[in-house]
Amino acid sequence: xxxxxxxxxxxxxxxxxxxxxxxxxxxxxxxxxxxxxxxxxxxxxxxxxxxxxxxxxxxxxxxxxxxxxxxxxxxxxxxxxxxxxxxxxxxxxxxxxxxxxxxxxxxxxxxxxxxxxxxxxxxxxxxxxxxxxxxxxxxxxxxxxxxxxxxxxxxxxxxxxxxxxxxxxxxxxxxxxxxxxxxxxxxxxxxxxxxxxxxxxxxxxxxxxxxxxxxxxxxxxxxxxxxxxxxxxxxxxxxxxxxxxxxxxxxxxxxxxxxxxxxxxxxxxxxxxxxxxxxxxxxxxxxxxxxxxxxxxxxxxxxxxxxxxxxxxxxxxxxxxxxxxxxxxxxxxxxxxxxxxxxxxxxxxxxxxxxxxxxxxxxxxxxxxxxxxxxxxxxxxxxxxxxxxxxxxxxxxxxxxxxxxxxxxxxxxxxxxxxxxxxxxxxxxxxxxxxxxxxxxxxxxxxxxxxxxxxxxxxxxxxxxxxxxxxxxxxxxxxxxxxxxxxxxxxxxxxxxxxxxxxxxxxxxxxxxxxxxxxxxxxxxxxxxxxxxxxxxxxxxxxxx
RNA sequence: GCGCCCGUAGCUCAGUCGGAUAGAGCAACAGCCUUCUAAGCUGUGGGUCAGUGGUUCGAAUCCACUCGGGCGUACCA
Numbered sequence: 001x002x003x004x005x006x007x008x009x010x011x012x013x014x015x016x017x018x019x020x021x022x023x024x025x026x027x028x029x030x031x032x033x034x035x036x037x038x039x040x041x042x043x044x045x046x047x048x049x050x051x052x053x054x055x056x057x058x059x060x061x062x063x064x065x066x067x068x069x070x071x072x073x074x075x076x077x078x079x080x081x082x083x084x085x086x087x088x089x090x091x092x093x094x095x096x097x098x099x100x101x102x103x104x105x106x107x108x109x110x111x112x113x114x115x116x117x118x119x120x121x122x123x124x125x126x127x128x129x130x131x132x133x134x135x136x137x138x139x140x141x142x143x144x145x146x147x148x149x150x151x152x153x154x155x156x157x158x159x160x161x162x163x164x165x166x167x168x169x170x171x172x173x174x175x176x177x178x179x180x181x182x183x184x185x186x187x188x189x190x191x192x193x194x195x196x197x198x199x200x201x202x203x204x205x206x207x208x209x210x211x212x213x214x215x216x217x218x219x220x221x222x223x224x225x226x227x228x229x230x231x232x233x234x235x236x237x238x239x240x241x242x243x244x245x246x247x248x249x250x251x252x253x254x255x256x257x258x259x260x261x262x263x264x265x266x267x268x269x270x271x272x273x274x275x276x277x278x279x280x281x282x283x284x285x286x287x288x289x290x291x292x293x294x295x296x297x298x299x300x301x302x303x304x305x306x307x308x309x310x311x312x313x314x315x316x317x318x319x320x321x322x323x324x325x326x327x328x329x330x331x332x333x334x335x336x337x338x339x340x341x342x343x344x345x346x347x348x349x350x351x352x353x354x355x356x357x358x359x360x361x362x363x364x365x366x367x368x369x370x371x372x373x374x375x376x377x378x379x380x381x382x383x384x385x386x387x388x389x390x391x392x393x394x395x396x397x398x399x400x401x402x403x404x405x406x407x408x409x410x411x412x413x414x415x416x417x418x419x420x421x422x423x424x425x426x427x428x429x430x431x432x433x434x435x436x437x438x439x440x441x442x443x444x445x446x447x448x449x450x451x452x453x454x455x456x457x458x459x460x461x462x463x464x465x466x467x468x469x470x471x472x473x474x475x476x477x478x479x480x481x482x483x484x485x486x487x488x489x490x491x492x493x494x495x496x497x498x499x500x501x502x503x504x505x506x507x508x509x510x511x512x513x514x515x516x517x518x519x520x521x522x523x524x525x526x527x528x529x530x531x532x533x534x535x536x537x538x539x540x541x542x543x544x545x
Numbered sequence: 546g547c548g549c550c551c552g553u554a555g556c557u558c559a560g561u562c563g564g565a566u567a568g569a570g571c572a573a574c575a576g577c578c579u580u581c582u583a584a585g586c587u588g589u590g591g592g593u594c595a596g597u598g599g600u601u602c603g604a605a606u607c608c609a610c611u612c613g614g615g616c617g618u619a620c621c622a
Contacts, residue, residue: 022562030566039564042602052602077565078602123622165622168582183622190621289547289618296620303622311597328616357550358615399558404552404615406557411571419582420557420570426584489559492569503577503586523581545584 052079149479
């Protein structure tokens with residue numbers, strides 16, 4: 001609908017031969033200012049050096065001709081054009097929602113394009129801890145959002161089982177294993193200290209007895225621990241309904257020589273230098289503090305080089321849009337990776353990196369520890385057990401990614417109106433209740449396709465339709481910024497409008513079947529939007545609560 | 546020290562490519578259930594948008610500085 005109005009305004013501006021300006025057409029905050037407000041005249045006034053109210057007058061005279069859409073066009077304040085939209089415009093959205101159902105809100109703007117979303121990508125050194133949840137849930141919602149905007153989405157997990165951390169893991173399990181025979185056997189200083197390490201050692205002991213006491217070969221420990229950990233990670237992801245299409249293995253980049261070739265390219269073009277036995281990538285001093293090591297003096301690459309090769313690989317696979325989600329602890333490193341790729345001659349403008357800030361978990365005033373190195377870790381599984389899948393998903397997606405998140409476990413656990421998840425889900429459950437009632441007590445032809453739109457004329461009914469009509473536009477906007485918390489803000493508005501409607505207008509009224517019919521349709525439309533929105537943010541639509 | 550992110554109601558946070566009277570939930574207070582779920586609705590109170598200065602018709606939003614918090618600043622990933 002908004003698109004239609006924008007087209008009308010654009011047409012008028014073109015006819016008047018005004019310079020093009022990037023004006024806004026926003027829902028008015030105050031009902032006195034109509035449904036929508038445009039600031040085009042204010043911006044034009046600056047350029048044309050004319051009185052903004054005069055320009056507004058010219059534009060609004062044209063707008064007033066569209067009586068099918070506008071009931072009133074007003075000029076207000078410094079030169080805002082306030083548009084009062086005809087109710088029929090909103091009413092006509094209802095049949096559209098009913099027809100499209102689970103497709104309502106889906107956009108085609110990115111049809112035919114392929115997106116790659118890489119997230120989680122936790123190394124298999126242990127189970128996911130609660131802090132990982134933010135990324136898991138955020139990525140789940142963003143992947144959905146991309147699909148709703150038309151992309152074909154590949155969900156990818158970068159599986160990194162090379163490097164020192166895995167040796168460290170093996171040594172940790174080995175030490176726990178050896179402690180079965182000698183309880184004073186030293187545990188590595190920077191070893192992984194969680195219970196899962198002991199479990200893994202127990203398992204190995206149960207299967208292999210004392211046959212692995214010789215420390216010359218830790219491979220078995222490494223492989224077993226790695227498999228154990230990754231199974232745990234995948235099981236947690238499954239609980240949250242996350243399924244990756246591709247697990248990209250870092251070792252493949254060694255096998256197919258991508259890393260070797262990239263290193264050779266850097267050398268050939270003089271982008272790298274050797275010092276103290278290590279290879280350094282020459283960094284742009286205006287953007288980075290100093291050069292970065294890409295191959296250690298031991299001959300092993302640092303994480304940067306494989307990361308560059310990995311992202312080059314993604315580009316070569318032909319994605320139109322490549323998205324990574326990282327925690328703020330990686331906030332600087334991705335810039336190095338992108339810089340390296342640019343040095344190697346690849347364009348990185350279709351790569352978007354989402355950085356989310358850290359999470360503090362709180363029970364009352366007490367914060368919960370999350371370090372992998374300490375014994376008492378709050379795992380993502382623990383969190384899900386404590387608060388449930390929906391609350392976990394909702395709380396992680398509820399806030400903008402780039403602000404710190406305080407996760408109030410007590411609040412998320414709360415099965416009451418204090419919990420913000422329920423406000424939304426309750427609206428859906430209420431509608432389901434109405435339909436249960438209607439099925440039991442009304443003749444089945446009440447659900448027929450014919451109904452009288454114009455019986456919907458209560459202010460709450462029109463308001464609800466206004467909100468519902470904004471859903472497709474909301475998806476388009478949010479899919480551009482990839483900020484799913486805005487969907488929640490929007491759905492809150494839907495729930496609020498519905499609750500108000502429900503409170504003031506009884507749906508099922510056996511005295512007036514025609515109104516009942518129309519209102520049931522409105523309820524169905526509201527349920528459709530809620531359910532579609534829930535699907536994007538990744539929570540369930542409960543029929544009863 | 547330097548880089549990135551953040552600072553909005555008692556609490557948790559929306560709003561930030563400049564727009565009209567800064568919003569929501571919770572908490573507090575006062576109302577509303579013989580009718581489809583009161584996990585709801587209605588109303589009241591609550592703000593120097595961290596601070597100072599600047600840019601302009603207009604700043605929570607942009608710029609500079611200051612203060613406060615988080616994360617980086619590894620031949621860890």
